[in-house]
Amino acid sequence: MGTLPIGNHIPSYRDEHLSIDFDQQLAILDAERITLTRKEYDLLALLVQHAGEIIPRDALLMRVWGYGAEIRTRTLDVHVRRLRKKLGGYADQYIETIFGIGYRFQPYHAPRFFQSTLVKPIALGA
Amino acid sequence: MGTLPIGNHIPSYRDEHLSIDFDQQLAILDAERITLTRKEYDLLALLVQHAGEIIPRDALLMRVWGYGAEIRTRTLDVHVRRLRKKLGGYADQYIETIFGIGYRFQPYHAPRFFQSTLVKPIALGA
């Protein structure tokens, strides 16, 4: 162990619409390949690697940009915006804004058209 | 080590209708997700962490707002109101007003349709 896996495909993330291979910096949205810039990848990677968790702005600015808490900038917002644009119609489902704190990536979650109460077996017994 | 701690999963509270994860700022009421603002979370957190206890207005204003006793404001009332609104029909069961003192959070307690005197074994013996 400890050797680099050569030609080992590690699909970093995959859901119904989106799959990402961070090693290859490759993202595919509904079978359509989308190209992300370096910073966009870094940002998306951090969010996706912590899917379901809120990541504070500070943490994003620290880990993607190396910025400390003093720095005031809109560059994070601008990048989030471009990411969302490239994620198309699902953007707001994927990248949530947590007001006053930061952002959260959520894996795709199909809308449920039927209530669970309606999904009951039909004529189970005799 | 050295890396920023991102997200700690501690399911803060749970009862029959309500469950709250304060870290994730996630509250679920009867399987429906409700979103609370920061102050609403802070307030609810303090109340819930002392469930069953009366918390004086002073204490709430001090610990959530940092206000001292001199300050006269209705902001606490307004926040309680919005919290109650978001807690829907159970609101008054959850958040009690203790007149002249403060508020108290009570975990959900199903109404009893039968008095304990009525709930006696039926024909236990022969």
Add this chain to the structure above:
DNA sequence: GGTGTTTTTACAAAGTTTTTACAAGTTGGC
């Protein structure tokens, strides 16, 4: 120098919190 990327700037828009002004409810003394 040209192309693509990132950051800044300067507002706009959206969201949150506090205040205001008054209504409604509660309590204790009579």
Add this chain to the structure above:
DNA sequence: GCCAACTTGTAAAAACTTTGTAAAAACACC
């Protein structure tokens, strides 16, 4: 029981904060 004093509830507006956005400027790499 009724009244006056006080407390809490409520709606709406105001004040404030955070995030979104477009465009330009700065940067980087070949």
